[in-house]
Amino acid sequence: MPSCPPQRQRQLKKLILRLGLSANAPIRWDLLDLALTHPSTSGSDNYEQLEFVGDSVVRLLAAVLLQEGDAQGSVGEWSAIRSVLVSDLNLAALASSYGLERFLLLGPSTRNDHRGQESWLADAFEALLGALYLSTSDLSLIRPWLQPHLLQKAEQVRTDPTYQNYKAALQQWTQATYQKLPEYRVQENQTASQQPEYSIDERFTAEVWLQDQLLGVGKGHSIKAAEKAAAQEAFLRLQSPLADA
């Protein structure tokens, strides 16, 4: 199995111990090294490919936890919760709680770029998940430490009134930031309703605009439901610190 320089491996073992895993676990140290190498350090050997894998890993774990915890739950609610769980905001906070930045190889200009920090922390965290997944071809090196965090966040989302009322939350935000109210434009999906396969959940499509900027789009069985879905998409997107990238 390919490895990485002994000094780097010693450093990476510290991270593995922080995650609560054994340093003797069957870890692909070469992949872990790559997962913690920012593109500013190497244009070719960096975390981008593993991030691509890890993004799917965290989405799958979130889906599995939602299915296990609430097998009769609404897929719409699951989808809203998962979007928070896999957000850069959440993943960067988790990365930070394990001090991931200390193990990450990155160029000095990137390290000092505090605005971009959340983005590269989240990316490296996903790459770490990719490396751990590929080490065993299952979630056995990931679930033990990540599951409690995701379950706690899911519960927080479920009980947070902000997430139960996105329209109000969005309005407060646009008022505070631009002294403007968001505007909703709703359309009934006419032809859709004539099709046998037509889902009642897609009868209306709402767009929410702030002046000439489209903030979000949502569908629903009623005008209110579609507007709520559009507000939710807009609100979650605006909460992401990458919103203005």
Place this chain on the structure above:
Amino acid sequence: MPSCPPQRQRQLKKLILRLGLSANAPIRWDLLDLALTHPSTSGSDNYEQLEFVGDSVVRLLAAVLLQEGDAQGSVGEWSAIRSVLVSDLNLAALASSYGLERFLLLGPSTRNDHRGQESWLADAFEALLGALYLSTSDLSLIRPWLQPHLLQKAEQVRTDPTYQNYKAALQQWTQATYQKLPEYRVQENQTASQQPEYSIDERFTAEVWLQDQLLGVGKGHSIKAAEKAAAQEAFLRLQSPLADA
């Protein structure tokens, strides 16, 4: 372990054998039964939750196969290939090749809805993957039969010149510049088709977004054609010196 009625289980065993798996494999028959139950049969006990899980499963398997096959590949290209692998079109074709429709419980109006068939076949196929994943908590019941199909399709996409187009170029550009992938939103122009002026070339409208910024809009006779047109507009606009005007 919960089960399902003996007659149904006998039927589902035939499907398992078709996939090349052993009927003695540790399969959650109750979940498999659910995966092959359309919402038109039961509003509460149907495949929707498992489809949510299975969607992540196929995305993960596609990512893993791309990583294993081409560890230095461009993430932009991987993303373009994966979007084809996990498309309804591809998954419905796979479902059909295994005769999945014969095992699916669905109401008569749905069965006769040939226009919607691709959608429910793909959904049920994802749900099947969800049930098989949850049976063992890994891909061991999925990779043996699904991997050859995905690898073959990936190779087909790689060598098909129609995919070497503006979509790929745009993706490479947004990846390189913002480390983000563009997102396509496609709508069928329902109302247009009822108007005398309607052109078949305008059946679909695609928008391509980078986070909250609309990059381009395009129309076409198919989803693919509309996306390609949107990508072309976006790519040409971004290359123009007036791009940020």
